[in-house]
Amino acid sequence: MFRSRPGVFRAPAVALVAAASLILTLSGCGVDPITPGDARGKAASDSSDSKGGGGEGAVDCARAKCIALTFDAGPGKDTPHLLDILKEKQVPATFFLLGKKHVDRYPEVVRRIHDEGHEVANHTWTHRVLTDLDADEVRDELSRTQEAIRKITGRTPTLMRPPQGRTDGTVSDVSRDLGLAQILWSVTAKDYSTTDSALIRRRVVDAARVDGIILLHDIYDGTVPAVPGIIDELKRRGFTFVTVPQLLAPGTAEPGTVYRP
Template identity: 40%
Template sequence: MCCITGICLCRNLPFPWGNEDTQQLIDILGQYNVKATFFVVGDWVDKYPDSVKALADAGHEVMNHSNTHAHFSQLSTEEIVADVEACNDKIEAVTGVRPTLIRPPYGEYDDHVITAIRSTGMEPIQWDVDSLDWKDLSAGEITSRVTGKVQPGSIVLFHNAALHTPEALPGIIECLLQQGYTFVPISQIILPGTYNQDYTIDHTGRQCPA
């Protein structure tokens, strides 16, 4: 059976996105017993702590998407570390679990950013399938885009408060399940020791056996 590393719905507060569809997303994933990884911005945690707790209570991973959605490539090592830890503190205060993964804002990563993040004991995450739901594509377009690009080991990127994501998710999940894919949170496939195999991220964002 193939594995797809969960659905990553990220929280980017600097954009005008709230929490209006959070419970709907939780309910949809729950219908299919899918556990996803949610990358949240620290500022979003400040504004919607109840939603963050709801995600954790539903069994989803709540991971780090920076504290203020800054451009990490423009920050010093010390500034990156401070930003990452500030977000970790906020998430841990709400969920009781300290994040081990981070999705750098804007998908920006280079050796400097990766080294700074790994100095905190965390692992940076990328994706290889972008749903482009933030462009307000129709549910059909989102579904075709995702199901046509997914391969074993893929990480699929979605966003909360995107216009048609809740509409598209059921069809995407059903299609991929029929193709033999299994949905798991990201940490279950890439962190050391998981499935007795370590993974690394290649330049496309795909998770590959180390």
């Protein structure tokens, strides 16, 4: 999990602390995650016309072997190259963007992410751990990035990822007010702790499963070079890459709700 601030490497042991914090935070505050399959099933049972996913549902993840590729804490200097790779491979992704020194530094890259059909999402303004903040501070962290992205793309994000995956009732309430669903993950390469692209690739491929959500960071040196191999191998294994909204379709991500495979 992403414990460090962008551009700062931490020892792998820190990731274990972050993992424990995530489990305690989710289990101790009444936040019950919903799986992508449950989201699809709920939509199917609630509506006979299956309109929930709209155009997002072109891929039927109830039948296909879907997996979502997501990137946190960008954009950064390597994001344009990543976008070139995704375009060449015809793979959509979901980008959870950081506001300060990222969205405000690379507005043209944010616009390109949006224009090329990827999902643009929120990863707070300064990457503060939201469960350490009061409601007004949580709102500020999220709303500033919401507005910055809206000004660039013309669209307000509907998804967010809490730093370190740490959430609670307060975070959920504020997210609901801002129209943001919370998206966690099932696969992490711990790319903050290594520049070994082959290792990053192996960690992702080994942990990949149906309805998975892959967490990577396009701000670390070893990550973007690992992406072509990840895509090629998972395609070879029969996976279809989708955005997070496509993974949930015909359901839609409900504000405040936590989604985790």
